[in-house]
Amino acid sequence: MAKQKTEPLEHSATPWLLAVALATAGPHVEHLPLWMSVLVGGLFMWRVWLWLARGQLPRRVPLTLLVAGGVAGIGWQFHTLFGRDAGVALLVLFMALKPMEMHSRRDALVVVMLGYFLLLTHYFYSQSIPTGLWLLAATTLLTATLIRLHGGAQPVAAIARYAGLLLLQALPFMLILYLLFPRISGPLWGLPQDAHSGLSGLSDKMAPGSLSNLIQSGAIAFRVRFASDLPEKSELYWRGPTFDEYDGLTWRARELSATAAQTKPSIEVTGKNYTYTSTLEAHNQRWLLALDVPTDLPTDSELAPTLEALAREPVRARARFTFTSAVDFRANRLESPAVLQHALRLPAAINPRTRALAIEWKSxxxxxxxxxxxxxxxxxxxxxxxxxxxPLLGQHAMDDFLFTSRRGFCEHYASAFVFLMRAAGVPARVVTGYQGGELNPVDGFLTVRQSDAHAWAEIWLAGQGWTRVDPTAAVAPSRVEQGIAAALPTGEPLAMLSRIDIDWLRAMRNRWEAVNNGWNQWVLGYNPERQREVLSRLGFKEPDWRSMTATLAVLCGITLLVISLWTLYQRNTADPAQRAWQRYCTGLRRRGVTRAAWEGPLDFAARVAHERPDLATLTNEAAQYYADLRYGHGGSEHLRLLQQCARRLPSSWRKEV
Amino acid sequence: MPTNAPSPIADVLAAANQVVLGKDVQIRLALSCLLARGHLLIEDLPGVGKTTLAHTLARLLGLQFSRIQFTSDMLPADIIGVSIFNREKTEFKFLPGPLFSQVVLADEINRATPKTQSALLEAMEERQVTTEGETRPLPDPFFVIATQNPSHQIGTFPLPESQLDRFLLRIELGYPDHHAERALLEGGGRRDQLPALAACFTPEQLAPLQQQAAAIHVSSALLDYVQALIEATRSSQNFIHGLSPRAALSLLAAARAWAFVDGRKNVLPEDVQAVLPGVACHRLRLASSGNHARLEDITALIHATPLN
Structure with missing residues (x-):
């Protein structure tokens, strides 16, 4: 240690460490406040310039001031130094500053260790395949940097090969730990409060523009796999929150009294049941977006009185649920008078023309x-x-919409329709959710995106209960039958790739999303249940943490043993030239000429020429290559040729011919 | 035995083979010894061609040659030279002895007394002579070819171990084979051809060739093998003691020169095996009889040391 402290860092090792800083801290710029990105970028450029100019590193006092200033800035920005964002910002600041005092090998090792730690924090933000690949590359770089620090200057290719080999040796351990390490539900440690901000999805209220903003996003909301066949596309209404309170601008869900919340809805199924599994992306809300209307729910969820499936806790991580739903049903034929009464309420004194039209229809x-x-x-x-x-609507929004602008989106039509119904004395409410979805032919999953978000209406009819009415379907039938892209006029902004006509591009997206889905299902979604499933398939009857830990230890031990033995074997016959020559000699032994252990290559070739003249030329060639490789200056070309010689040996049966 | 050697060496080999028939390996060993700046000991019966070989090499290399026939009454001054008083100039003048020659054939060295033997062997080692307080360098190159009769013959003073170590290689000529002997008998005395031999070398050419031979590449794999062989002589029960580090250096130098004579750029195990008997036989004594090791003993040693 004392040696490391004093040993100065080589000038030629510095670029490795700067690359480490860039690879580990760089991608975080996306989440950092602008001033920090500028500061970190500036520090990095300064350090690169100092390296190029072989300049003096800054002294202790200005560095201390920089640290204090940076930490104060982070505290001011986030109002704390803890939590995900502030913590990551702090680590990035350290990573930018540590190279500034990189005098010795010990400092360089600190940078590398900080790099390994900083790598982990990327998983707070993304766990996608590209992130995984990037982190894999960064881990290789970090390992290569360690090799460079301990092994001195070598060709980059040699260092990279060594780092790759080390990681390859770590691979079996990674797999064993991943499969067998006892899993616990939820994250391993409590995630900071701000971890779930910025998740997109349906909102708990509907104001003009709220859905049309969501529709611009091509992000996936959930993926569904049906056990058997699919319902018609026009039947695919994925039910989210139901709104029955209107204040003239925004639709909201009514606060239910304790007894009302306990009420179980009554559902009569008149058609076929569909069973399916849905993998829901995190959206930080409780609704599970089941196909309208669910008849059988997964555990830890319930059916609200307004017919949407709700989880006990907000969905904060991607999760899987299995439902059974019916698309032909009658719901709540005997609705309570209080609910029906509520479904008729409207704010007074707005939209006089709309009210008048409704009253006219009623009469x-x-x-x-x-x-x-x-x-x-x-x-x-x-x-x-x-x-x-x-266009923007004025104070009498419905009047403006129905009689003047007549341009709108599903939320406008649903909202206007419910207003009209209520004004005419028909109990009605707004339902939001998703409509449709796209079948990925690659893996058979139905993908529902944020751009499939939709709003429709429900009216209560005596004898039939709550009945779905989709006014958008009346305006633009293609919205329900073919999807949003077909319904909108060309030129309207849509999520990228939602409106794809190019076949190969669509096929590529389907393939990529299938890969992603596999990653989600098997890698990220590897929870305790999946683990149990895998283990029982591997022959564990009742895996508990004890037997799992024991297996873990045994498997790791075996792998370690195998790798050590292999390394020892490699060390014993380290020279590839020797191995190739031995292979050739083994080949000759099968053909009747055995090399004595003491016999040099040229002597052996001379003897072969005497005993088996047919093999003389080839053996002579091989012996020359081997002699050059082992005792001279033969290069990789000679090795290749020597290896070829072993393959060029005529097959043994010719001996008999 | 073909060679890819550079032209003057190939020429020497070809010409020497015309004079000394059927002794290709011995000629090569002798030439390797010269190129490795070592001295050569030829041990065999009288009349098998020791002197002819020495004389032929000297002529072919274009070197100055002298011959000393050792006898039991010889004194060191007889080979080194003496200072004689010059009356006219009233000073001593040094008359160099036969040792001041580029190639010295020391015939029947084991007939001389140990005193004279050691004078010769010291000169071989130091490459200079000190008499009457004055040091005189010997010519360069300086190459001693000593012959000795098998030591069981009467009237010999066997060379002690330490003196034998001064010879890089020891070779035996042996009887000529059937064909060579017939050619010899038909062609008359070969010595008659000697005056007609033309030199293939100039003395200036030799030094660069010796440098090239010393620069032949030795890989670490080959050093492993050399060390394994040396280790085998030390651990073997057959020998009283093993080879010294100096002997190991000699082995490597001889192997380099052998590879050079063969026209190669690096030393192979074959080269080491070829020179090992010459290097080891006179340095090893058999535990069973106390005699020097024979070719068969060294061959057995080589066969017992695997080549990795």
Missing amino acids: KSRSPEEIKDAALSMFRNEAFFYTLRP
């Missing part, structure tokens, strides 16, 4: 169905447009 109609049909036929037959870019 003309004999039943709620006729009122519904009147509204739908208005949407269908008059000049309404389906667009993501509707």
Whole structure:
């Protein structure tokens, strides 16, 4: 240690450490505040310049000031020094500053260790395949840097090969630990509070524009795999939150009283049941987005009185659920009067023209169905447009929309329809969720994206219960039958790749998403249940943590033993030239000429020429290559030729011929 | 035995083979010994061609040659030279002895007394002579070819171990084979051809060749093998003691020169095996009889040492 402390760092080793700093801290720039990115980038450039100019590293006092300033800045920015973002920012700051006092080998080792630690923090932000590949490359770089620090100057290719070999040896341990290390539900340590910010998904209220913003995102909401066949695409309504309270601008869910929340909805299934497994991305809300309407729910979830499936806790990590749903059903035929009463409430004194229209319909109609049909036929037959870019609406939003602009998006149509129904005395509410999805032919998963977000309406009809009405389907039928891309006029902004006509591009995306899905299902989704599943498939009856730990230790020990033996064997016959020559001599032995242990290559070749003239030329060639390789200056070309000689030996049967 | 040697060496080998028939290996060993700046000891019966070989090499290399016939009454001054008083100039003048020659054939060295023997052997080692307080360098190159009769013959003073060590190689000529002997008998005395031999070398050419021979590449794998052989002589029960580090250096130098004579750029195990009997036989004594090791003993040693 004392030696390391004083031993100065070689000038030629510095680029390795700067590369380490760049590879480990660089990608974090995405999450850092701008001033920090500028500071860290500036420090890095300065250090590179100091290296190029062989300049003096800064002294202790300015460095201390830089550290204090940086830490103060982070404290001011995040109001804390703990938690995910502040902690990562602190580590990145250290990584940028440590090279500034990199005088000795010991300092360099600190940089490498800090690099290994900083690598782990990337998993706070992303666990995707590209991140994994990047971290793998960075780990190789870190290991190579350690080799460079301890092994002195060598060709980069040699260092890289050595680092690769070391990582390859670590691979079996990684697999064993990954498969067998006892898993616990949830993350290993409590994640900081801010870990779940910035997840996208449906919101617990619906204001104009909230869905159209979500639709711009091509991110995946969930993936579904049906046990058997799929329902019709127009039946794929994935139910999210239901809203029955309107304040003139925003739709919200009503706060339910304790008894109302306990009420179990009644569902009569009239058609087929579909069973499927859904892998839901984290969205930080409780709803599970089951196919409307779920009849059998996974454990730890419940069916709300408003028919959506809810988890006990918000979904903070990608999770899998198995549901059974029916698309033909009658729900809550005997709804409580309080609920129906609530489903008629409207804020007073707004939208007078809309109210008047509704009252006119009510007076003309004999039943709620006729009122519904009147509204739908208005949407269908008059000049309404389906667009993501509707004009702004004024105080009487419904009046403006229905009589002036007539341009809107599913949220506008659902909202206007429910308003009309309520004004005409038909209990109605807004339902948000997703509609449709895209079948990936590569792995058979149905992918539902944020761009499939949708809003529709439900009205309550006596004898039929809550009945789905999708006014958007009346305006733009293709939205429900073919998807959002087909329904929107060309030129409207959509998530990249949602509107793909190019076949190969679509096929490539499907393939990539199938790979990603496999990664999610098997690597990231490897939870205690999956582990138990895998272990029982491997022959463990009732795996508990004791037997698992024992297996873990035994397997690691065996792997270590195998690698050590292999290394010893390699050391004994380290020279590839020797191995190739031995192979050739073994080949000759099978053909009747045995080399004595003491016999040199040229002597042996001379003897072969005497005993087996047919093999003379080849053996002479091989002996020359070997002599050059082992006792002279033969290069890799000679080795290749020597190895070829062993293959060029005529097959043994010719001896008999 | 073909060779890819550089031209003057190949020429020497070819010409020497015309004079000394059927002794290709011995000629090569003698030439290797010269190129490795060592001295050569030829041990055999009288009349098998020892002197002819020495004389032939000297002529072919274009070197100055002198011959000393050792007898039991010889004194050191007889070979080194004496100072004689010059009356006219009233000073002593040194008359160099036969030792001041580039190639010295020391015939029947074991007939001389130990005193005279050691005078010769010291000169071989130091490559200079000191008499009457004055040091005189011997010519360069300086190459001694000594012959001795088998030591069981009457009237010999066997050379002690330490003196034998001064000879890089010891060779035996042996009887000529059937064909060579017939050619010899048909062609008359070969010595008659000697005056007609033309030199293939100039003395200036020799030194660079010796330098090239000393620079022949030796890989670490070959050093492993040399060490294994040396180790084998030390651990073997057959020998009273093993080879010394100086003997190991001699082995390597001889192997280099052998590879050079063969026209190669690096030393192979074959080269070491070829020179090992010459290097080891006169340095090793058999535990069973106390005599010097024979060729068969060294061959057995080689066969017992695997080559990795």
